[in-house]
Amino acid sequence: MKGNSIFKSDGIVLLNKSRGISSFKAINKLKWIIGSSKVGHAGTLDPIAEGLLIVMVNNATKFSDNLMKRDKEYFVELELGYETDTYDTEGEITEKYEGNIDVSTEGIIEAVNSFTGEIMQVPPMYSAIKINGEKLYELARKGIEVEREARKVKIYSIREINVEYKEKCKISFYTEVSSGTYIRSLVRDIGRKLGVYATMTKLVRTKIDKYNIKESVSLEEIEEKLDKDKETSGENVCKDISNNMEKVKEIIKFKNIECIFNYEKISVSEEKYKKLKNGMTVLVGFKKFKEIHTVTENKLYCIYVKNEMTEQKEFKGIVKVIRKGHDKVYLKREKYFI
Incomplete structure (x- = not known):
């Protein structure tokens, strides 16, 4: 599928x-596998x-960013x-508790x-944070360690703590944290607090x-299902995505882009949708909004338009409130608009 852009839908997997x-x-x-033009991830x-x-x-x-x-x-x-120097099992041991x-x-x-709660945390040297334009892990690989500023992060909860005493003492738990929290640094700090050091051996992001x-779905599951479909149908879904788009979406558990947004939904006519698409400002009445008193300048909304063929309302993009008048609201399209 390399080099082709067959999967045209916008959304997430x-x-x-x-x-x-x-x-x-x-x-x-x-x-x-799917032949999309672009992919990105929300947090490595x-x-x-x-x-x-x-x-x-x-x-x-x-x-x-959102x-x-x-x-x-x-x-x-x-x-x-x-x-270890990486705070996980990939690194070299730098400290050892002998007793x-x-x-x-x-x-x-x-x-x-x-x-x-809220804690101050020093990021590990083996991280992608940049100092003077150079990533910390690039400096670390050169044997250079630099001073890192502690950052405020939040540990919302720690639960299901389990302790095992075998050849080595192992601890496991679930934790809900704010964006930007380094779990490897948390593990290091736990070890230091206990006075015996600690290293992360496993990390699974669950939410x-x-x-x-x-x-979610794994790459292995996707490939297995595509191969199985090929065996049962005699066709290679992966090679003919354009004719099997819904099947591929089902296999990869594709979610349409509107699931990203938590904005209130409003509907407009086909005529107003076309004006918005062309970059024009449109006026809509107060009755389109659930709670007009919450409508403020720069507030964002998801726009839907009724499909006359299917009678279903279809997501068309994001609009922003430009101004709130006496009985009308002025809207303009945002950067994502179909």
């Missing part, structure tokens, strides 16, 4: 990224991490007793829970805002 593949490679493999996952990756397809990539800044939930596993780890389960749970990993 909730991809369950496997461990061992980079986010970039994962989304580009999906792009190749390191190769060691797995789980939910929101893949924006075609013009949905315009809203990467999706990237949303809260997230993770399942975390860590080991006590050592620390017996004699920390009670109650002490561990108390220490982990103490990070709930991004309202999107849940339970709704």
Whole structure:
């Protein structure tokens, strides 16, 4: 499918990224499979991490900032007793606790829970944050460590803390955090608080805002379903996407772009829709809005137009309030408009 742009729809795919593949490679493999022109993701996952990756397809990539800044939930596993330069098992051991780890389960749970709330967190050197135009992980690979400013992040909750004492002491938990939180740094700080060091051994992103990993699909599942469909139908759906678009959407669990927006919905006539599409300002009456007192300048709305053939209202894009008059509201199209 490489080089072709067959999949024209704008929207998102909730991809369950496997461990061992980079986010970039994962989304580009999906792009190749479906033949879309553009893909992007709303928040990278390191190769060691797995789980939910929101893949924006075609013009949905315009809203990467909107999706990237949303809260997230993770399942975390860590080991006590050592620390690495990357704060996970991909790095070199830099600190090791030589004595017996004699920390009670109650002490561990108390220490982990103490990070709930607003905390100041220092990002790891192995991160994509830029300092003077250079990414931190590029400096780290050169053996250069620079001072990083602590950032305010929020740990909304930590739950289901489990402690195992075997050859090594292992801890796992779920945590809901604000955008920009580094779980590897959280793990490092837990280890330091306990005084025995810690390293992250597993990370699974389970939620991004309202999107849940339970709704997602893996690349392996997509390929398996495409192969199975080929065996049963005698056709290669992947090679003939233009004639099997709905089947492909079903396989990749495609969500149309309107699911991204939490804006109120309003309907306009075909005539006003065409004017909006041409960049003109249109006037609509107060009765189009559920609560007219909430309509303010620069507020955004999802626009729908009735399809005369199907009688269904179809999403057409985003509009912005330019002005609120005596009995009319002035609207103009935003950057996403079909």
